[in-house]
Amino acid sequence: GQNIDQPTEMTATEGAIVQINCTYQTSGFNGLFWYQQHAGEAPTFLSYNVLDGLEEKGRFSSFLSRSKGYSYLLLKELQMKDSASYLCAVTDSNYQLIWGAGTKLIIKP
Amino acid sequence: GAVVSQHPSWVICKSGTSVKIECRSLDFQATTMFWYRQFPKQSLMLMATSNEGSKATYEQGVEKDKFLINHASLTLSTLTVTSAHPEDSSFYICSARGQTAQETQYFGPGTRLLVL
Numbered sequence: 001g002q003n004i005d006q007p008t009e010m011t012a013t014e015g016a017i018v019q020i021n022c023t024y025q026t027s028g029f030n031g032l033f034w035y036q037q038h039a040g041e042a043p044t045f046l047s048y049n050v051l052d053g054l055e056e057k058g059r060f061s062s063f064l065s066r067s068k069g070y071s072y073l074l075l076k077e078l079q080m081k082d083s084a085s086y087l088c089a090v091t092d093s094n095y096q097l098i099w100g101a102g103t104k105l106i107i108k109p
Numbered sequence: 110g111a112v113v114s115q116h117p118s119w120v121i122c123k124s125g126t127s128v129k130i131e132c133r134s135l136d137f138q139a140t141t142m143f144w145y146r147q148f149p150k151q152s153l154m155l156m157a158t159s160n161e162g163s164k165a166t167y168e169q170g171v172e173k174d175k176f177l178i179n180h181a182s183l184t185l186s187t188l189t190v191t192s193a194h195p196e197d198s199s200f201y202i203c204s205a206r207g208q209t210a211q212e213t214q215y216f217g218p219g220t221r222l223l224v225l
Contacts, residue, residue, distance in 0.1 A: 030211060042202045042216040043153070045111075050211075087153070097143075097214060101152045 002026045004100035006088050011106045012078055020073045020086050020103045028093020034062050034073045035087040037102065043087055046073070075105075083107045112136050113205045115217035122193055123225055130188045130220045132203030138183040139205035143214060144176070147200045159186055193224045 004024045012018040024032070031050040035043035049055055049064035049071060061074040073086055088100040112135040120128050132142055144156045144165075157173075159165035159180035167173045177189040186205075190197055200221055204214040 033213065035216075040200075042219040045213050045215060048213055091211070095211070097155075099153055099155070 002092060002098050004088055004090060004098055006086075006100045006103045008101070009104045009106065011108060012075075014078055014080060014107055014109050016078050017074065017076050018078060018105065020075070020088075020105065022071045022073070022088035022100055024069050024071070024088070024090045024098070024100075026090050026092040026098055029066060030091040030093065030095055032062075032064055032071050033089045033091075033097070034060075034071075035089065036084050037087060038084045046086075078107050080107050080109070111213070111215040113139075113203065113215050113217040115203055115220050117220060118218065119221050119223075121223045121225065124194050125192055128190045128193055128222060130190075130201055130203075130222075132186045132188070132205065132217050134184050134205040134215075137205075137207055139186075140183065140208045141206045142180055142186040143204045143206070144178060144186075144188050145202045145204065147202060147219075149200075153202070156188075190222065193222070195224045198222055198224045 006022045033048050034046040036046050037043040047062040054063045059076045064071045085102040085104045087102045090098050114133045116131045142159050145153045147153050155168050156171045157165045157167045157178050159178050161180050161183050165178035180186040200219050202219040204216045206212050206214045
């Protein structure tokens with residue numbers, strides 16, 4: 001079966017750095033997405049990785065290792081507004097987007 | 110770029126009525142649109158995938174006669190919840206993707222449906 005695992009919840013401190021991991025087992029791979037979803041709102045696109053390595057976009061970076069079926073989202077200089085759920089999603093060989101359950105990130109002052 | 114709108118944002122209706130939700134891609138042509146449902150504190154659940162001009166593909170367990178999807182143009186898809194019941198109360202979110210399958214899905218702001 002297809003499976004995406006990410007931690008259910010994480011807590012971090014304002015100003016710190018947090019890494020949210022995602023491991024996947026899918027039938028084929030055509031890219032990995034990270035989305036941010038604030039409570040009561042729709043997801044918004046953060047990043048896309050299809051090749052191994054690190055993609056940096058401001059305070060957010062996303063890393064991919066296809067051989068390990070692993071990705072992480074790195075958030076630096078955390079702000080209170082970063083409190084949200086972070087969703088990992090993988091496009092499989094049929095270009096179906098397989099969603100993880102999301103990681104709820106709680107930022108404390 | 111890549112803006113997707115949904116209308117209405119909120120719907121409150123009586124049990125047994127039908128509700129139509131519109132999803133529009135405002136600045137790109139969406140070959141494929143997706144409809145999701147999300148219950149409080151739960152994950153996104155894909156309901157169906159629709160390609161412009163063809164019938165939608167529904168996920169297992171989703172009643173196609175209850176959730177009617179129309180994707181008549183490259184910028185508009187509609188979801189009609191027919192004979193809504195209280196258990197259909199949820200957050201319905203659409204997303205749109207461009208012409209190639211590798212492209213990113215961009216989400217609309219969602220529609221909250223409350224069936225009394």
